[in-house]
Amino acid sequence: EPEVTQTPSHQVTQMGQEVILRCVPISNHLYFYWYRQILGQKVEFLVSFYNNEISEKSEIFDDQFSVERPDGSNFTLKIRSTKLEDSAMYFCASRAGTSEPEQFFGPGTRLTVL
Amino acid sequence: GENVEQHPSTLSVQEGDSAVIKCTYSDSASNYFPWYKQELGKRPQLIIDIRSNVGEKKDQRIAVTLNKTAKHFSLHITETQPEDSAVYFCAASKALVGFQKLVFGTGTRLLVSP
Numbered sequence: 485e486p487e488v489t490q491t492p493s494h495q496v497t498q499m500g501q502e503v504i505l506r507c508v509p510i511s512n513h514l515y516f517y518w519y520r521q522i523l524g525q526k527v528e529f530l531v532s533f534y535n536n537e538i539s540e541k542s543e544i545f546d547d548q549f550s551v552e553r554p555d556g557s558n559f560t561l562k563i564r565s566t567k568l569e570d571s572a573m574y575f576c577a578s579r580a581g582t583s584e585p586e587q588f589f590g591p592g593t594r595l596t597v598l
Numbered sequence: 599g600e601n602v603e604q605h606p607s608t609l610s611v612q613e614g615d616s617a618v619i620k621c622t623y624s625d626s627a628s629n630y631f632p633w634y635k636q637e638l639g640k641r642p643q644l645i646i647d648i649r650s651n652v653g654e655k656k657d658q659r660i661a662v663t664l665n666k667t668a669k670h671f672s673l674h675i676t677e678t679q680p681e682d683s684a685v686y687f688c689a690a691s692k693a694l695v696g697f698q699k700l701v702f703g704t705g706t707r708l709l710v711s712p
Binding site for chain 1: 630632634640641642643644647649687691693694696697698699700701702703704705
């Protein structure tokens with residue numbers, strides 16, 4: 485069964501550094517999402533992406549964040565200058581199409597900002 | 599915006615007992631309600647979902663009910679087993695219209711004791 489994959493599984497970085505989190509959504513899915521989960525808390529929406537552009541973003545997704553689909557398979561989340569409070573698990577999700585509302589999550593990338 | 603409340607935050611049951619987790623949502627336009635199971639350090643896994651045109655859905659030992667008037671939906675697990683132990687998240691979305699985000703509840707930690 486196809487799955488969403490994410491790399492790396494764990495990223496440790498220094499405050500102020502840039503990080504890029506990578507996701508490979510399920511093939512032929514059309515809608516892509518990033519969520520984050522601070523340890524012990526609920527999953528929070530960051531951004532949704534469709535047809536090569538952002539369709540919605542949350543208040544968390546400020547100018548330090550960007551997303552890109554550089555080719556036909558990868559979907560990336562970049563944090564330009566990481567802060568301590570960016571430490572969280574970041575999940576990518578994908579969805580097949582309008583008539584199929586199910587979102588399938590990747591295994592996550594644990595980001596630790598020191 | 600949408601807000602989802604989830605109760606209880608923790609639930610301990612004996613193996614074989616039933617477990618019920620309840621959620622309420624604020625946006626009456628929400629039309630899709632998935633439930634995710636998250637084991638420690640793992641991705642959220644979709645276990646069941648319900649659409650707003652249905653009042654109840656069952657899949658083996660799990661069932662979900664929806665009361666649109668009261669804006670409540672619940673997860674019912676019967677004959678619980680130790681492997682059901684995990685954190686369960688409810689979510690609400692307007693996903694049947696476009697590519698809307700999921701708004702998650704705060705999670706319920708279910709512990710099933712042998």
